Amino acid sequence: MKMDLIQPFINAADAVLAPGLQCPMTIANLSMEGESYSPHGIAALVALSGDIEGRIIFDLDPNTASRIASKFAGSDEPASDALAQEAVCELANQVIGNAVATLNDQGFNFRVHPPQLHLAGQGTRITEDTEAVVLCFETGSGNVSMNIALDYGATRVAAAGQ
Amino acid sequence: MEQFAPVKRSKDGQPVRYLIVDDSVFARKNLGKMVESFGGQVAGEAGDGVTAIAEYDRIQPDIVLMDITMPLMEGIEAAERIVQQHPDARVVMVSSVGYQENIVAALQKGARHFVQKPVKAEVLYEVIKYVMGDEGTAGQAAGAGA
Numbered sequence: 001m002k003m004d005l006i007q008p009f010i011n012a013a014d015a016v017l018a019p020g021l022q023c024p025m026t027i028a029n030l031s032m033e034g035e036s037y038s039p040h041g042i043a044a045l046v047a048l049s050g051d052i053e054g055r056i057i058f059d060l061d062p063n064t065a066s067r068i069a070s071k072f073a074g075s076d077e078p079a080s081d082a083l084a085q086e087a088v089c090e091l092a093n094q095v096i097g098n099a100v101a102t103l104n105d106q107g108f109n110f111r112v113h114p115p116q117l118h119l120a121g122q123g124t125r126i127t128e129d130t131e132a133v134v135l136c137f138e139t140g141s142g143n144v145s146m147n148i149a150l151d152y153g154a155t156r157v158a159a160a161g162q
Numbered sequence: 163m164e165q166f167a168p169v170k171r172s173k174d175g176q177p178v179r180y181l182i183v184d185d186s187v188f189a190r191k192n193l194g195k196m197v198e199s200f201g202g203q204v205a206g207e208a209g210d211g212v213t214a215i216a217e218y219d220r221i222q223p224d225i226v227l228m229d230i231t232m233p234l235m236e237g238i239e240a241a242e243r244i245v246q247q248h249p250d251a252r253v254v255m256v257s258s259v260g261y262q263e264n265i266v267a268a269l270q271k272g273a274r275h276f277v278q279k280p281v282k283a284e285v286l287y288e289v290i291k292y293v294m295g296d297e298g299t300a301g302q303a304a305g306a307g308a
Contacts, residue, residue: 020280083188087188093258094279096258097259098258098278112231
């Protein structure tokens with residue numbers, strides 16, 4: 001797990017969440033995990049392939065997702081379950097997209113795959129056992145968990161070895 | 163939401179008509195609210211590039227707001243096809259994946275501009291005014307000059 005790949009995602013999460021939620025965001029917890037992943041709430045998994053390979057998982061409990069969806073939509077009404085799920089996927093897209101732009105400026109080329117939605121209680125683990133950095137962001141609307149497992153892809157490693 | 167002077171079509175004073183293309187309902191809803199705050203009208207929506215092309219043919223919007231990463235057909239290809247069929251089409255890419263390669267590809271394929279998500283209303287507003295050019299007129303904001 002290459003820690004220098006993590007910082008752009010931390011910066012991107014702050015760049016997306018703080019203005020969207022109109023409140024500061026802090027990192028409440030940072031840890032390393034090595035087991036396969038089971039969603040805790042509404043989870044969006046985004047895979048990367050190319051010079052950087054791996055996946056990022058955004059996981060929010062349903063109430064937090066609903067509050068964040070309402071906040072981003074500029075509404076006081078609680079968001080429906082379907083809209084909250086869509087919001088988690090869109091949030092994942094925006095944070096990862098912003099991070100990807102930074103990494104691309106650093107010379108990395110890779111493909112971002114569309115988010116896959118997974119819900120807690122479905123009883124399945126959605127990834128293999130892999131080392132991951134887990135960040136828990138605290139926002140005014142609740143906590144947002146980001147589980148990142150990334151490494152340099154084979155193309156990048158081969159190019160570095162030449 | 164912040165007040166913006168409505169942007170209308172110069173030829174008939176009618177609201178600018180938008181086709182919003184994004185596989186996320188949430189994103190389409192947010193963009194829809196934004197363009198309505200600019201005095202515009204959401205004439206159609208699509209969740210993928212194939213539907214976007216069909217919808218463009220059907221509704222002939224003034225502006226298309228097009229995401230990039232979508233199922234069936236991605237936004238850059240859809241933009242290219244729309245512009246090939248309708249050279250006057252005004253396609254603005256709106257995407258979270260804003261790296262240089264994407265932006266250059268989109269502009270080379272006929273898109274008029276690129277806005278990165280998360281979209282700021284004031285940024286999109288200026289892009290829309292720019293893209294509409296002389297064919298759009300920004301009136302007075304509500305309460306202005308009172």
